[in-house]
Amino acid sequence: xxxxxxxxxxxxxxxxxxxxxxxxxxxxxxxxxxxxxxxxxxxxxxxxxxxxxxxxxxxxxxxxxxxxxxxxxxxxxxxxxxxxxxxxxxxxxxxxxxxxxxxxxxxxxxxxxxxxxxxxxxxxxxxxxxxxxxxxxxxxxxxxxxxxxxxxxxxxxxxxxxxxxxxxxxxxxxxxxxxxxxxxxxxxxxxxxxxxxxxxxxxxxxxxxxxxxxxxxxxxxxxxxxxxxxxxxxxxxxxxxxxxxxxxxxxxxxxxxxxxxx
Numbered sequence: 001x002x003x004x005x006x007x008x009x010x011x012x013x014x015x016x017x018x019x020x021x022x023x024x025x026x027x028x029x030x031x032x033x034x035x036x037x038x039x040x041x042x043x044x045x046x047x048x049x050x051x052x053x054x055x056x057x058x059x060x061x062x063x064x065x066x067x068x069x070x071x072x073x074x075x076x077x078x079x080x081x082x083x084x085x086x087x088x089x090x091x092x093x094x095x096x097x098x099x100x101x102x103x104x105x106x107x108x109x110x111x112x113x114x115x116x117x118x119x120x121x122x123x124x125x126x127x128x129x130x131x132x133x134x135x136x137x138x139x140x141x142x143x144x145x146x147x148x149x150x151x152x153x154x155x156x157x158x159x160x161x162x163x164x165x166x167x168x169x170x171x172x173x174x175x176x177x178x179x180x181x182x183x184x185x186x187x188x189x190x191x192x193x194x195x196x197x198x199x200x201x202x203x204x205x206x207x208x209x210x211x212x213x214x215x216x217x218x219x220x221x222x223x224x225x226x227x228x229x230x231x232x233x234x235x236x237x238x239x240x241x242x243x244x245x246x247x248x249x250x251x252x253x254x255x256x257x258x259x260x261x262x
Contacts, residue, residue: 003028003120008046010059010068011084012038016105020058020084023112039065040251044074054079056119061085061094062203066251072097082115087203149200152180154188163188165205169219169235170243171197173212183219185237207256209233210246223257 007024011017017036024031034054037043040063059068059081069090071077082101083094091102100122101115151162169181173194181187197206197214208214221236223245231245231253245253 003116004030005056006032006034006054008034008043008050008054008057008079009036010038010043010057010063010071011036012060012062012064014038016060016084020107020112023107023109026109027113027116039063040068040070040074041065043068043071047071047075047077051075051077051079057081059083061087061090062252065248067255069093069097070251070255080119082119089204148202152188152190152192154180154190156188165201166216166218168216169237170216170239171206171214181239183237203256207253209249209253210244213243215243217257220257 005028009017009020011020017038021033021036024033034050035046037046043063057077057079059071061068061083062085077098079098080100081094081098082103083090083099084103084105084107086105088102088104091099094102100119103111103115148165150165152165152168154161154163163180163182167182167184169183171178171180171190171192171194173179177189178192178194178197179187179189192200194208194211194214198208201214205218206214206216215233215235219235219237220233221238222234224232224234226232226244228247229250230247231250233243233245235243
């Protein structure tokens, strides 16, 4: 199919952005990717100058400096959006910012083709919000819910125990080792990296505060302002080391703590 289209890609993972570009070229060699933005800040800056030059936006939700919905709070975007994300919980919120399709990662070419076919079919009717709402609700209902890890096996002497995720106050890295700390202040080494934990933990419950800690919202006792625009978190039960939310994570942390990130 030949489709002349200019698109913006908002995606902070280079492999995912490159894969999307390959799929777009496969769909039609006449599709032009005008820009790839990897953050809320860069997307706002680019759209302020070039929003009128594009026809369609492909957008991830979790970006390196916050959730992409923050883009729409900073700049007026009157273009259709196809969201590409690992989370199905945002579908109804996506409707409020011009979403015409909601694709769950890992995206296949057939997924992308179906969303572009829909864009072509309804291009002239994009302003009909009632029809968009029904389609987004339908997509949200059909999406396969992502399951999250609820238990972790730990070793206690010669015994193996199971710790539930809701008993974990936080996970932390110490060199190459990763530990979980329970609500009984017990510490166990686990066979995961923090990056792997990011993929299997419920993002509504757990947050990667920095390179060392992943926090459970249920055990956050206090959050206070810290130097250099950072945040300091204390937990209950208490921990004898400082837990600092890195500066680039502060905006996303506030959204998560406020319930705007699921």
